[in-house]
Amino acid sequence: MPVFDFRDDSENKEQFECTYTMIRSNESMASPQWPLLLLDNHKQSWKHHSCGFFAAPSKRTAFEFDDEGERAKADILKVDARFVNLLKWLGENHIKVRLSGENREDGYAVYKIREVAHSGGTKLSASDGFLQFMIERLLSSSAPEEEAEEEDDEESGDSMKLTSLQSITDFLTCAGRTLPDTIRLWARRNLAVAKSHEVTLEERRHAQRALSIMLNIQWKSNYFESIDPVKARQILDEELYGMETVKQRIIETIIQINRTHTLPAYGILLVGPAGTGKSQIAYAVARILKLPWTTLDMSSINDPEQLTGSSRIYANAKPGIIMEAFSAAGESNLVFIINELDKAASGKGNGNPADVLLTLLDNLGFTDNYIECMIPTTGVYPIATANDKSQISAPLMSRFAVIDIPDYTPEEKKIIFSRYALPKVLKRMGLQENECAVTEDALDALVRKYVTTSGIRDLEQAAEHMAANALYQIEVDGVSAVTFDQEGLSRLFK
Numbered sequence: 001m002p003v004f005d006f007r008d009d010s011e012n013k014e015q016f017e018c019t020y021t022m023i024r025s026n027e028s029m030a031s032p033q034w035p036l037l038l039l040d041n042h043k044q045s046w047k048h049h050s051c052g053f054f055a056a057p058s059k060r061t062a063f064e065f066d067d068e069g070e071r072a073k074a075d076i077l078k079v080d081a082r083f084v085n086l087l088k089w090l091g092e093n094h095i096k097v098r099l100s101g102e103n104r105e106d107g108y109a110v111y112k113i114r115e116v117a118h119s120g121g122t123k124l125s126a127s128d129g130f131l132q133f134m135i136e137r138l139l140s141s142s143a144p145e146e147e148a149e150e151e152d153d154e155e156s157g158d159s160m161k162l163t164s165l166q167s168i169t170d171f172l173t174c175a176g177r178t179l180p181d182t183i184r185l186w187a188r189r190n191l192a193v194a195k196s197h198e199v200t201l202e203e204r205r206h207a208q209r210a211l212s213i214m215l216n217i218q219w220k221s222n223y224f225e226s227i228d229p230v231k232a233r234q235i236l237d238e239e240l241y242g243m244e245t246v247k248q249r250i251i252e253t254i255i256q257i258n259r260t261h262t263l264p265a266y267g268i269l270l271v272g273p274a275g276t277g278k279s280q281i282a283y284a285v286a287r288i289l290k291l292p293w294t295t296l297d298m299s300s301i302n303d304p305e306q307l308t309g310s311s312r313i314y315a316n317a318k319p320g321i322i323m324e325a326f327s328a329a330g331e332s333n334l335v336f337i338i339n340e341l342d343k344a345a346s347g348k349g350n351g352n353p354a355d356v357l358l359t360l361l362d363n364l365g366f367t368d369n370y371i372e373c374m375i376p377t378t379g380v381y382p383i384a385t386a387n388d389k390s391q392i393s394a395p396l397m398s399r400f401a402v403i404d405i406p407d408y409t410p411e412e413k414k415i416i417f418s419r420y421a422l423p424k425v426l427k428r429m430g431l432q433e434n435e436c437a438v439t440e441d442a443l444d445a446l447v448r449k450y451v452t453t454s455g456i457r458d459l460e461q462a463a464e465h466m467a468a469n470a471l472y473q474i475e476v477d478g479v480s481a482v483t484f485d486q487e488g489l490s491r492l493f494k
């Protein structure tokens with residue numbers, strides 16, 4: 001049954017009539033079965049696509065249809081609790097929308113809301129993208145707690161993709177509940193600074209920029225859906241030859257995630273000689289987890305401020321590369337691939353970058369000097385690579401499960417070259433496999449040539465050289481195909 005709530009409006013002395021009950025839903029997609037709202041249709045059925053306005057919420061919770069000049073009104077019977085503030089905002093700002101819905105016995109089930117231009121009945125407004133951005137965020141959130149709903153009335157940072165102050169304000173009003181409590185409180189304070197005329201223009205600019213960065217990130221929960229171990233194994237087999245111990249450790253991690261639905265407490269540290277595929281393993285894990293990934297190259301970071309950002313007291317202040325990674329990913333759950341972790345302690349007098357990494361890896365929250373807010377890191381999964389683990393400090397080592405990557409045997413190198421490295425290069429150059437072939441003797445000689453070097457990078461470069469030479473002979477000399485024997489290989493690499 002609908003709930004009626006009468007309140008005294010001190011400004012116009014009119015009664016406010018709430019006609020709806022709230023649906024508590026965590027569905028991530030709206031549909032006729034799980035609608036955003038339900039309108040009364042017992043007097044007449046409404047069209048599949050219907051345009052109009054939500055009534056000013058200070059009077060009555062209803063939708064005023066405005067199709068082909070005919071006006072009609074329907075009470076709102078049910079609303080997804082996540083969308084109450086959005087409907088209020090649409091009504092207060094008299095924004096014309098087009099509803100897509102389906103007539104059911106219990107009402108007109110609305111599963112899509114689009115903003116349309118005031119003049120046209122079907123033409124979308126230029127700012128419809130902002131409305132869809134908010135709807136997407138609300139659908140990805142959980143239903144608000146009952147005791148927290150009244151607080152939303154007081155919640156009020158910019159335009160499309162949240163860069164202007166007006167869109168930030170609108171977003172906090174309609175979708176502020178999708179933010180973690182600490183970030184929502186931080187956003188209110190920074191919005192006050194951005195709008196204040198009692199601070200400098202520079203302070204207002206920094207506050208607005210920080211708001212835009214933080215609110216464009218989708219702050220997800222630390223719940224992870226189950227991952228298919230069979231598909232995970234297929235990805236590993238596609239990317240890596242051999243390495244059964246490594247693959248087993250990664251599958252064990254996947255099984256653990258499936259049981260707990262959270263990321264493991266420890267990241268992965270891949271240790272081995274250069275060129276053994278450590279980075280390739282890291283990218284494969286990110287692909288398995290279906291998470292965006294970013295890289296931190298510790299060999300090029302010699303100042304902690306590169307990671308933590310600079311204070312807003314400076315005119316040229318900016319966030320650090322960790323915060324920029326969250327911003328580029330657009331969400332809080334991501335894989336940090338930390339290359340050359342053994343170089344992390346090589347700071348140059350301004351502090352140690354390794355100490356900053358500890359705060360990122362502890363899952364207790366990371367603070368950026370520019371943002372000035374504790375960033376949740378429970379959805380961060382670190383995968384580090386290193387050549388020499390003796391150069392890594394004990395505190396850093398304790399944050400990882402270490403996997404040693406052995407160098408390839410000569411036989412493994414032959415298989416990797418013939419089955420993976422050379423076919424990949426040929427495909428990229430548009431050559432057929434029979435157009436560039438290698439005899440068994442030549443392959444043995446090639447592997448012996450690089451027997452003292454670790455990894456397979458030299459073999460990959462050799463494959464590139466051989467394929468390019470074969471392409472040259474085919475295009476310039478007019479041969480139909482090239483087969484490299486031991487003598488031909490010696491001439492090519494003399």
